[in-house]
Amino acid sequence: MHVTEQTERAMVAGLSERPLDAAALEQSVTSPRCGAALTFTGVVRNHDPEATGTVTSLEYSAHPDAGSILAGIVERHRRGDAAPAGEVRIAAVHRIGLLDVGDLALVVSVASAHRAAAFEVCRAVVEDIKAEVPIWKKQQTAAGTSHWVGLP
Template sequence: MRVSRVTTDVLDGAVSRAVEDAVGSPGCGAVVTFRGVVRDVDDHRGVTGLDYEAHPDATAVLRRCVESVAAETGLRVAAVHRYGTLVVGDVALVAAAAAGHRREAFEACSLLVERIKAEVPIWKRQHFTDGVSEWVGL
């Protein structure tokens, strides 16, 4: 399994483990994993689900994000982002970083998630409990 990709596959425990396995090594005392989960509220409005749309180049951009964070930090990092229709509780993003110590792993994982959110061409449409939907981040 490639661990720097955009996919329609469900991001379950097996995917999370694969992302963690991709970054872990015997010299790493810390593996930090982030799972972005669809929540049921946004700005005090009830949410029923999300539609993620991905540009055809999204996987290539995600890989560049992973490679750039790895180069900048000198650490092993990986990520998988889901697109398509997701409901409350579904995982949209799994990202991980490994380091000798926890602080570096946390910082690298945070940097990776922020870079992915800023650069990967994936757009989100939120569906609210009142029947209204809106695009986020366009």
């Protein structure tokens, strides 16, 4: 597992080869100072516009710097550069390796004093991870074909 934990900052961020536990990640960000906690889960689906046929599995590969880039995104939003005023606690982990349909590929949990901030920061973190973290996926289909997504 390539997860960086910094509990004193309420930050968990990185990559994992093991199945993700959304409830545990959300629990890691909860605090008596936070009145809102929410979790986004990205789930492997059985279809994709770029795939021919039914998707049966995905294989995620990551650049060696992907974990630190993901941690940097979490830290940037936690610090408050992009976050609203007040405490914001964030955890984000992306799976790598072979995942089946229904497996969790990405989990982002955010806690803050108010719900609007939690929703705003969670969406921003998810969007930044998708845009900035060098992770690629190979889609396997029921017909035995495969298709890479996200390669440079």
